[in-house]
Amino acid sequence: MDQERFGRAIAAIDAANADDPVRITVRGEERPKELAHAELVTEWVHRLEPAPSEELLLAARAHHLRRWAIPRSSHPEGRSGYLKWRKALHEQHATDVAEILQPLGYEETAIRRVQDIVRKRRLGKDAEVQVLEDALCLVFVETQLHDLGARLEPEKMVDVVRKTIVKMSPRAVELAAELDLAPEDSAFLEQALADP
Numbered sequence: 323m324d325q326e327r328f329g330r331a332i333a334a335i336d337a338a339n340a341d342d343p344v345r346i347t348v349r350g351e352e353r354p355k356e357l358a359h360a361e362l363v364t365e366w367v368h369r370l371e372p373a374p375s376e377e378l379l380l381a382a383r384a385h386h387l388r389r390w391a392i393p394r395s396s397h398p399e400g401r402s403g404y405l406k407w408r409k410a411l412h413e414q415h416a417t418d419v420a421e422i423l424q425p426l427g428y429e430e431t432a433i434r435r436v437q438d439i440v441r442k443r444r445l446g447k448d449a450e451v452q453v454l455e456d457a458l459c460l461v462f463v464e465t466q467l468h469d470l471g472a473r474l475e476p477e478k479m480v481d482v483v484r485k486t487i488v489k490m491s492p493r494a495v496e497l498a499a500e501l502d503l504a505p506e507d508s509a510f511l512e513q514a515l516a517d518p
Contacts, residue, residue, distance in 0.1 A: 323376045327426050334422045335360070335383045342390055348465060356386050359461055366457035370494065371450075377432055378450045381439035382457060384419040386411075412441045456494035459486050463498050467507050476510075483514035 342354035348362065360383045367374050367382045374382075392414055397407035416437035423433050438444070438451070445451050463486070471479050487495055498511060 327428075328376060328379075331380060331423060331426055331428070332383055334426075335380070335387060335419070338388055338418070338422070339386075341388070344390060346465070356389050359386060359465070360384070362461045362465065363454070363457045366460045366497075367453055369497065370456050370491075371453045374453070375450065377435040378439060378453060380419065380423070380436045381450075381454055384415060384422070384436065385440055385454060385458065387415045387418045387422075387440075389415070415440045452491055455489055456491050459490045460494060460498055460501075462486060463503070463507075463511070464501055467510070468504055471507060471510060479510050480513050480517075483510045484517075487514055 336357055339357040339360055340354050342356040344355040345352050346355045346358055347353075348358045363382045363385060364379065367378060371378065389411060392407065392410055394404075394407055397403040397410070419436055419440060420433050423436065428436075438448075439454055442451050442455065445455055463483075467483070470482065474482065487498075490498070495515070499515065503511065
């Protein structure tokens with residue numbers, strides 16, 4: 323890995339995500355949402371995969387690159403509209419990361435690999451795509467589960483957690499169970515694990 327080039331790529335991705343108008347508080351610090359999430363996903367990738375590839379690390383950082391540029395309201399309500407929105411996001415993230423990596427001299431094969439991971443191509447068959455999915459799910463449990471639990475009925479919340487667990491590897495589920503969560507959030511997780 324060319325560490326200098328990799329550092330420039332991460333800095334460019336982070337600079338783009340730093341423009342996120344949505345702010346969240348993570349570990350006591352208010353930050354741009356997508357920048358904070360990208361950093362957390364990168365942390366989880368390192369915990370899940372002791373020797374992550376450069377492409378996986380770039381994808382982890384760019385998985386939601388400038389996500390706010392395509393708001394959910396730009397697509398119809400309902401599951402079909404949601405899925406179309408998610409597909410549009412994956413394509414935009416893949417395009418945006420290529421525009422960052424190409425001028426830095428990344429080879430087309432490396433760029434395509436980063437794009438495939440960002441698009442979650444071959445999820446369930448590609449080990450690196452699964453690591454990214456695991457990291458995303460762990461960030462969701464760590465940073466969004468509590469707020470969502472305050473808005474949803476308990477039964478619906480357990481269903482959301484159950485659907486999240488199904489996407490995770492056994493190792494990621496173990497890590498989720500070890501998180502220091504609020505008691506009510508731990509209860510949702512425990513119930514979902516006990517009754518899959």
